[in-house]
Amino acid sequence: MAIAIVATVTAATLGAAADAVRSARGDPVRDALQARASDELRLALDLIKYDGPAISPKAMSTTIPLADGSPIPATIGIATAAKADGSIAVTVTASEQGNAAEVASAAAELAARAPLPGTQEQAAGLVAAPTGAP
Secondary structure (H helix, E strand, O other): OHHHHHHHHHHHHHHHHHHHHHHHHOOHHHHHHHHHHHHHHHHHHHHHHHHOOOOOOOEEEEEEOOOOOOOEEEEEEEEEEEOOOOOEEEEEEEEEOOOOOOEEEEEEEEOOOOOOOOOOOOOOOOOOOOOOOO
């Protein structure tokens, strides 16, 4: 009887230790999907900042390289939503094709659009001083 109790406790302890090692090591597929979603979010925010939220296409198929060298087929999707305060909510989702359990997403909010780089804006009603004025 005592041996059975010790065996049960040992099995439970080893099982918990194995789970802890797996979770500490991480999931390379999920990590790669999360990294790609975060990278694509930065690009999407820049695009929306200058061109507006009408992005096409909303999803695309690609491959994402893993640390061990074999790429996985994935789908990258983007969703935008205008908010009442004028800001734009942006969500980028990366998912492994053929495995619905492997999904990662990154989200951010863009407060305001920006003028294109290099453009010069003047406040309404102001006139530039003439050249050669004292």
